[in-house]
Amino acid sequence: MRQKGKITQWDDDKGFGFIQPMLKPAQKAEQVFLHAKAIQNRGRRPQVGEVVTYSVAKDPQGRNQAQQVSYAGEKQVIKSARVAGSWPLKLVLGFFLLLAGGFWFGKLHYSVPAGYAILSVITYAMYAWDKRQAKNAGQRTRESTLQLMALVGGWPGALLAQNYIRHKSKKRSFRLMFCATVLFNIAALVWLISSVL
Incomplete structure (x- = not known):
């Protein structure tokens, strides 16, 4: 299920940051880790305060991380895995x-x-x-x-x-x-x- 959130931290040099889920006032959720490779529009760099939609997966340590991240207003793109050339x-x-x-x-x-x-x-x-x-x-x-x-x-x-x-x-x-x-x-x-x- 896709969720909506706001980028609250972003380190462009390291290529990662965090998303704060946008929930109802009575709900609370921890920030979700965001890595640059999870962003579908690679031609645009994330900015703090931008609204995004994303799905959530667990990393090997069981922590939430964003996947298939799209900027608000952009269509979600389903991509096949990129195959490295020889x-x-x-x-x-x-x-x-x-x-x-x-x-x-x-x-x-x-x-x-x-x-x-x-x-x-x-x-x-x-x-x-x-x-x-x-x-x-x-x-x-x-x-x-x-x-x-x-x-x-x-x-x-x-x-x-x-x-x-x-x-x-x-x-x-x-x-x-x-x-x-x-x-x-x-x-x-x-x-x-x-x-x-």
């Missing part, structure tokens, strides 16, 4: 094949592909942890930390996390900075390879 995986596999080739032909020390692999696994795990914390309104990982991990070589794991667990995949400023860190990391790798030739 290009991120192909790009990451291609990158690691190039690293393996560099090692095979003696252009790279084995620690370079191994380092990328280890940092990618750690970065992917950090994204997964941060997404879980966002859902549960827990302690988040700083965006600067995620970007630093991408910069030092964890970007393949970050790219997979953004596209397959759908975390940090919508915020434009974060994505632009991520692209810059990837380009800088690859440029540094190319310089490293060319300096040993």
Whole structure:
């Protein structure tokens, strides 16, 4: 059953806030957790005081969280789950094949592909942890930390996390900075390879 409520808190950087249900004067209800991914109109950022309609589901800890959130006056849209494309995986596999080739032909020390692999696994795990914390309104990982991990070589794991667990995949400023860190990391790798030739 859909409910009506008002957004009482919103943190745009973290992508979550809270909705106060609008009930009859004699009724009381706790605030409902709202995550950006539950909002159907992704092109519009929530504002405190806006009226929304939503359905309620329970998170793994049994707390209420809003689902299928629509702004008042907008039609509810039923969406099928977005399926991630295969290009991120192909790009990451291609990158690691190039690293393996560099090692095979003696252009790279084995620690370079191994380092990328280890940092990618750690970065992917950090994204997964941060997404879980966002859902549960827990302690988040700083965006600067995620970007630093991408910069030092964890970007393949970050790219997979953004596209397959759908975390940090919508915020434009974060994505632009991520692209810059990837380009800088690859440029540094190319310089490293060319300096040993």
